[in-house]
Amino acid sequence: TVSRATLHNEDEIKRLGLQIGDTVVVGRAGDVIPDVRTVLKDLRTGKEKPFHMPKKCPVCGFVVGRAEGEVAYRCVNKNCPAQKREGLYHFVSRKAFDIDGLGPKIIDALLDQGLIQDAADLFELQEGDLVPLERFGEKSAKNLIDAIRERKQITLSRFLYALGILHVGEENAHILSREIARKNRIMNHELRIMDIEKIMKAYSREDLQTIPDIGPKVAESIFLWFHDKRNIIFLEKLDKVGIGRWVLMCRSRFQKRQIMW
DNA sequence: GCACACACGGCTACTACCGA
DNA sequence: TCGGTAGTAGCCGTGTGTGC
Incomplete structure (x- = not known):
């Protein structure tokens, strides 16, 4: 039905x-x-x-606009609470951080109770923070905190996908992670989030387009994301709570090593 | 033990992007 | 310009955990 x-x-x-x-x-x-x-x-x-498409965002009241050649209307406010919320849903989703047991309703509750402001805050939650929430027993709280802790270390491509960069889905995130690994040739060297920021900021729009399968639209989107101050602050926060710390390894003829992207 | 709430997984179509 | 494919979105059935 x-x-x-x-x-x-x-x-x-x-x-x-x-x-x-x-x-x-x-x-x-x-x-x-x-x-x-x-x-x-x-x-x-x-x-x-x-029917007329709303001229203002129903959540924050900012103007909504439609980019040339696109179908979708978007709120132009980069601090729009609804966009923040959706960004969090995406961050914890299956193909991203894949945090077991954390769905939209629980994220809504955490945001509404002021327990988190963004995705980085998730990693500082304690079991005791969750128990007062409706329909949250001790077991649920423990399961969720365990699930969050387990996902502090994820692959680089999942991490890039989780950032929610426009036009960067699972496949493009994988392409980007390979590119970062290629740039960061020092094997067995710990790669941190802030290293990724440096690598990505060094790319111009034109440089990004030289990466196979990355065209002008995707390149523009990636470039703008890594040059937005708010996103850099978010990356710094993720770094502080201990996300990432990738060790790029390669498979050599003599040693069987794991590739971390 | 039961009803309820929520998350997850699988499926598919539409849209947009990219490369040839 | 066109074909292939990635990204996105919504639905439903099922499983798990909570509260009573």
């Missing part, structure tokens, strides 16, 4: 001629993905209203 179908694409809404209050035909695209197929204009009552 499909209970809801969402449509975020303004162009698609215009193409369908969809208005608020319309009756629509919903299909199943594939197995479960709900798909708005057509609008039943014959069933209109006259009470329908045209």
